[in-house]
Amino acid sequence: MVRDDLxxxxxxxxQIAWHEASEELVGPIRGTHDALDAVAGARDGHGDTTRxxxxxxxxxxxxxxxxxxxxxxxxxxxxxxxxxxxxxDVAFRSLPAFAKxxxxxxxxxxxxxxxxxxxxxxxxxxxxxxxxAARAARAYLDVCFFHPxxxxxxxAALLTMGFVLAREKVFLDExxxxxxxxxxxxxxxxxxxxxxxxxxxxxxxxxxxxxxxxDPGGARLSDHDRSPVRSLLLAxxxxxx
Numbered sequence: 001m002v003r004d005d006l007x008x009x010x011x012x013x014x015q016i017a018w019h020e021a022s023e024e025l026v027g028p029i030r031g032t033h034d035a036l037d038a039v040a041g042a043r044d045g046h047g048d049t050t051r052x053x054x055x056x057x058x059x060x061x062x063x064x065x066x067x068x069x070x071x072x073x074x075x076x077x078x079x080x081x082x083x084x085x086x087x088x089d090v091a092f093r094s095l096p097a098f099a100k101x102x103x104x105x106x107x108x109x110x111x112x113x114x115x116x117x118x119x120x121x122x123x124x125x126x127x128x129x130x131x132x133a134a135r136a137a138r139a140y141l142d143v144c145f146f147h148p149x150x151x152x153x154x155x156a157a158l159l160t161m162g163f164v165l166a167r168e169k170v171f172l173d174e175x176x177x178x179x180x181x182x183x184x185x186x187x188x189x190x191x192x193x194x195x196x197x198x199x200x201x202x203x204x205x206x207x208x209x210x211x212x213x214x215d216p217g218g219a220r221l222s223d224h225d226r227s228p229v230r231s232l233l234l235a236x237x238x239x240x241x
Contacts (some may be wrong), residue, residue: 004107009145009184013138016167021194022132025151031173031204032211036162039175053195055155058083063161066166072124072139074117077148079161084152092116104184106137106147116146123164133201136164137194145184154179161197172197173204 007093040055058080065076074092081090092113097106122130123139143157158175165172177196182189 002107003105005104005184006106006108006112006147009141012185012187013119013141013192016190018134018138018194019129019131020199020228021137021191022131023133024168025168025198025201027169028080029117029170029201029205029208031171031208033173035172035175036158039053039131054084055070055159057160058155058159062163062168066163069167072120072160072164074113074120074148077120077156077160077162080153081149084155084159085149090149092148093150097150098155099147099153100183105143106145106184107177112146113148116142116148120160124167131194132165132168132170132196133198134194136161136197137190139164139188140178141182141193144182147155163203164195170201171204172200173207174200185219 017081031110036059037056040054040059061083062076062080065093070076078090082088093108098104099106119142120139122128123135123142128135140157140161142151144158146185147153149156158179161178162175178193182193
């Protein structure tokens with residue numbers, strides 16, 4: 001039987017109690033800077049300016065879409081991805097995709113785009129009992145494991161997570177821990193990602209508050225915030241190589 005890690009993810013996804021995956025998260029939250037914009041800027045290094053410019057433009061569009069309270073769907077991802085890749089047309093892949101040096105294979109059939117659309121729609125419903133951090137994590141992993149595009153899926157996943165959070169006025173000032181390698185058959189890693197996003201949002205809120213109202217006698221936020229992040233990184237499946 002040909003391996004299909006997308007089906008593994010759909011199985012894992014259906015078994016997770018997402019409504020219990022994290023504590024509730026309520027905006028507005030803003031840290032010391034916009035982490036996604038910083039990540040895009042970092043891509044301008046080594047003489048490659050196009051990659052960063054495209055990602056920044058896509059994130060600006062995603063923020064605009066979030067401010068307009070648009071529901072998440074494949075059509076939004078396509079518009080962002082056109083900017084990311086600098087292409088006039090972007091479509092759902094038509095062939096199986098591979099990642100992690102061939103260790104994961106994501107199949108495709110006639111129903112795959114429709115399945116993806118249905119999964120994305122669960123990230124921004126009008127009424128839901130799934131906390132924001134869990135919805136953002138689930139959408140991020142949906143993009144990772146549906147792997148809808150021929151290129152740039154990691155950037156698409158990051159934009160998707162940022163969009164889901166931005167719709168509720170949550171902006172992280174750190175996303176590096178989110179970007180570790182993740183695996184489709186890892187429910188522990190999926191749950192840990194939801195908790196990690198909640199921790200990062202809490203840390204962003206504290207840093208943003210400290211910048212607005214400095215407290216010289218307070219605890220060092222950098223030390224305070226790093227400890228729970230380290231614990232979650234050790235717990236999640238993404239640390240495997």
